Structures are given as C-alpha cells and as structure tokens.
Amino acid sequence: MFRWFNSDKGSAVERFVQRDALKPIELLPWILAIAAYYVFPSYLPLGSQILLTILFAISLDLALGYAGIITLGHAAFFGAGAYAAGLYALHVTGEPLSGLVVAGLAGGILGFLSGLVILRTSGLTLIMLTLAVLLLVQEFANRARPITGGADGLSGISMKPIFGQFRFDLFGHTAYWYCLIVLFFVWLFALLLVRSPFGRALTGVRENVTRMHAIGAPVRRRLVTVYTISAVLAGIAGGLLAQTSQFVGLATLGFERSGEIVIMLVLGGIGRIYGAFVGVVIFMIAQDTFAKADPAFWSFWVGLMLVLIVLFARGGALGVVDQALRWVRKVRR
Amino acid sequence: MSALETQMLCKNFGALAVADKIDFRLEPGARHALIGPNGAGKTTFINLITGRLAPSSGRILLAGQDVTALPQEARVKRGLGRTFQINTLFRGLSVLENVFLAVCEREGLGNVMLRRANARRDLLDESYGLLESLHIADDALALVKELPYGKQRLVELAIALGLKPSVLLLDEPAAGLPSSETAIIFDTVQRLPGDIAILIIEHDMELVFRLANRITVLVQGAVLMEGTPAEIAHDKRVREVYLGERDHG
Ligand SMILES: Nc1ncnc2c1ncn2[C@@H]1O[C@H](COP(=O)(O)OP(=O)(O)O)[C@@H](O)[C@H]1O
Ligand SMILES: [Mg+2]
DSSP states (O other): OOTTSTTSHHHHHHHHHHTTSOOGGGGHHHHHHHHHHHHOGGGHHHHHHHHHHHHHHHHHIIIIIISOOOOSOTHHHHHHHHHHHHHHHHHTOOOHHHHHHHHHHHHHHHHHHHHHHHTTOOHHHHHHHHHHHHHHHHHHHHHOHHHHOGGGOBOOOOOOOBTTTBOOOTTSHHHHHHHHHHHHHHHHHHHHHHHSHHHHHHHHHHHOHHHHHHTTOOHHHHHHHHHHHHHHHHHHHHHHHHHHHOOBOGGGGOHHHHHHHHHHHHHHOSSSSHHHHHHHHHHHHHHHHHHHHOTTTHHHHHHHHHHHHHHHOTTHHHHHHHHHHHHHHHHHO | OOSEEEEEEEEEETTEEEEEEEEEEEOTTOEEEEEOOTTSSHHHHHHHHHTSSOOSEEEEEETTEEOTTSOHHHHHHTTEEEOOSSOOOOTTSBHHHHHHHHHHHHTTOTTOOSSOGGGOHHHHHHHHHHHHHTTOGGGTTSBGGGSOHHHHHHHHHHHHHHTOOSEEEEESTTTTOOHHHHHHHHHHHHHSOTTSEEEEEOSOHHHHHHHOSEEEEEETTEEEEEEOHHHHHHOHHHIIIIIHHHHHO
C-alpha cells in the first residue's frame, strides 16, 4: 500500500541495484588525470609511473581486496610482465600492444601455475608461499644473466610507435596517454568483473570460505581464476613500466615493490577498486612530502601513517570518507 | 529409493569413534529428527554427509548415487543443502547479498564474469521474497554482522533455502533463540514443500515431536534406535540415555 516507504520491496531491491550504478564522481579520476597532463607537463614521466602503479594496485585489489588472498609476492607477476615485455621488444619486435599482451601472458602463466600450488593453503602459510614464489622468480632473474642481464637488467629497449602512429617522445607525452588509456580499459574490466556474479562470489569467499563451499561454489577454482586474472593485470602493469622506461631491472621483482603496493592499497581502502587510485596517489604524495621534510626518516613517517590507518581506519582513506558521509546523513535526519 | 542413505559410515578422530557404523536412510519428503546428547556426533554426521569431513570408511548415497568421493560443491549441485549449528555467514555483506549469492550459485552463475549480477532482477526478487517469508526483509540492506543473533539465525536458514535443496540438513536451527524466533523457524520449516527431505537436529523434544515423523537417536557416534516419535517416546533405553537425562537437567 505505502509504496513510497523504504520497506517496500521495490525500493529495497531497487536501492541494492542502484549501488552498482556508475556515479558521476567515478569520472573524477579521469578528469584529474587529463587535467594533470596539461597542468604538470614536466612531471609526465612521474605521471606515467603513478598510472601504471594504480593499474598494479587494481590487480592486487582483485586478489587481496575482493577474494581475500593475502599476498606479499605480487611483484613476481609485475616483474614477469616487465621482463617479458622487455625481452619481446629486444628480440622480437618493439611493437607495444603485442608486447603488452605478452607481458599479460607472462604474468598470467606464472600466476596460474603458482596459484594452482599455493592456493591450497591459507593464512600465514599462504603469505609465506607468495613470498617464496617472489624469491624464486627474483633469484631466477638474477642467475639467468644471459637472458635477463642479471643485476644489470635489460637496457637498450626501443619501442615502435603505437599503431605505427604515435611515437614515444622524450618528454613522455605519448607514454602518459598510453598508460592512461590502458588503465582506463583495465578499470572498465575490473568494474565489470567485480559486479559480475563471479566477482560477487569472490567477496563470498573472502567473507566465509566454509559457507561458500556449502552453497556449492568450487572455491579453489575460483581462487585460481581470480589469481590468474590478477596476475595478468599485474603483468600488464609491469609491461607498461618496461615499455615506458625502456629499462627492466631486478627492482621490478623487488620485495619493496611487493610490500609497497600492499601499503598503497590498504591506505586507499581495499576491496573497492578506487582504493587503488586514492592509495597510490596518497602514498606518492606522502613519500614526496616526507622525503623533502625529513630525508632521513621519511619511511618512518609513511610507516606511522600506515599504523594509524590500520588501527583507526580499517577501510583506508575511502573508508573514512564513507563513515563521514554516513555520519552526515545521520545528523541530517 | 531413499533421498539420502549412509552405509556403515565411520569417522574416527584419533582413537575416538565419532561416527560408528551408521546405517541411515532419509526417505523423500521425510521430516526426520536426529537427537542425542551433546557430543554424540550429530554435527559430525552432517559434516560427513555434506563432504566437509571425509569418512574413515563407509558410503554415502544421494538419491541412490554414491557421492562418497565427491567434493562438497558436487553434492550441493545434487540438491543437498544445510545450515550450521554455529552461524556461518558472510558477515561483512548485506542480508540480501547473503541469500543472493546462494541463489546465484544454484543457478550456476558463479563463473559468469562479464555480465552484471544485478541484471538478474528475478533472482534478486526471489531472494528478497525469501527474506520476507522469514520476516527479515526490513533488514535486507543491513550488514549481517549488524544484526542481532536471532535474525542472523534466520539468515542462516534463508541461505540454505535459497539453494532450493531436495535434501535439507538443519543443525540445531533454533540454537540459542528465544521462543518467539524459534516459532518463526519452525513454522517456516513446517511450511516447506512436502517433497523436500528434511533431517533436523534439535534438542527441544516438544518441537521434535511436533515436526518429525521419524526419529533417530545417536549416542556416542552410534545409532541407538530409530523409529516413529511414539516408539521413541516409549523406549526404555532412550528414556534412560537421553530423555531421562534431560528431565533432570
Ligand atoms: N575436528 C575435530 N577433531 C577432534 N574431535 C572432534 C572434531 N570435531 C568434533 N570432535 C569431537 O567429536 C565429538 C562429536 O562432536 P559433534 O559432532 O559436534 O557432536 P554433537 O553435534 O552431537 O554435539 C565430540 O566429542 C567432539 O569433541
Ligand atoms: Mg552439534
């Protein structure tokens, strides 16, 4: 009778559905990224770094934020993608788009194979195994000098123009747009994925594995699938780094990169895609600010920030925004 | 053919036999109660049937087919649904989502990646309808962890019903509930379609006698006796081992 009341069926389901509708604010990152191109023309190489790191963080969010796979070894896939793209450009062709495909494949194959083995475990064991995989890949890259260049890395990479049209320039204009457009498509894909039945089921796995089994979900297969997808995206991020910086070193496989990407995602907020955008930007700005203010101890301040977030704002920066909005709504009522 | 059958089912935890040669049949459409003192192995029995635990020996048949070696999800696909004695929910998700996830898995959508889940309005409406029938639709958008315990108990049941099981195993569905909420659960169970075979673990004998047309008594992992409610009520051993014990408590 009282159709306009909240408890009405249409409106509860309707509001549930509305949550997934694209909101205007979701276009903000893109507006900012395009504005940044014109406002900070001399910072474009840094801009490209930020964009591909956001891509890397989105890939991590799928595994860690959505499916609850806690990993400290995600740089293994980033690095695999970077080396694959570098080697492909050196030995096959400098054509960038096919290079990205190769980078994604490299990350994906490594993710699939390692996922098959390590995703049988959970908790601390799983974290340790993700680290072990990273160390194995690191050591391999270090030892396989003839292929990877060892500690010297891969240099002398030269890229052909994108679509044979847009050549990579010295100032990073092309690279910036390239990263931005790839990120845009990855973002679209990730949004689609997390709102699909498959993506929704991932949050179920994160929240309660036992119940997920009891409603008939093949949990292990789902985990390996999302881990592989995540690794493909991480590989693409690595590929972008190789192609835009035209150098691949052991640092792409570094533990630091692995740990930092987790920190960035936690800062921004896990399990919400946009945490990747916010977290990476906050981290980079904080790193820059603290490094200027206190060159000796800047990492201490970043660490302190992380401790505060974990203790007092578990949802990260976006979680804080959510809470504030909820509070404002309550006060208004 | 029985909806569910176990043959010589055994489970040992070390030296402890928690399931001891259990021969059991659940007939189609049965309202079958499993009773027995705490620690008798009732929950373990359900975990064996669903595949959460692997038996030490023996066989499990669903609709006549041996499922002993099948993983949990394959058994669910064959119509096996359950609830947990201890709430096992997606605590950080909304009530509606909890049921919706089950309904989506039932429909085999869990591997669909590039279509929106919410496009299945029919399944959302169905999930919501289930919440209405359990009187928790007002909390559809609340997170499960924000709900009081009693309502969480109803979500537990709603998820199982969302699977539209043909064999439903209820492990103390009303555990820890006040009688008003117990009534909702038992009314719902009573109103379920007659062709669903239900096995229910419950301590309240009044409820058991009202609902069940068949009762199995489990003691120390073994079946002490099986029969109609009347037979169970008048059996001397059962009175000693189980009913008598509860009369004193
Ligand atoms: N994973 C386990 N490991 C060891 N012992 C267990 C385990 N699960 C249950 N038990 C033991 O098995 C017995 C039966 O437990 P349970 O099936 O939960 O009984 P009920 O549901 O009838 O109260 C208890 O003695 C319990 O301690
Ligand atoms: Mg029990």
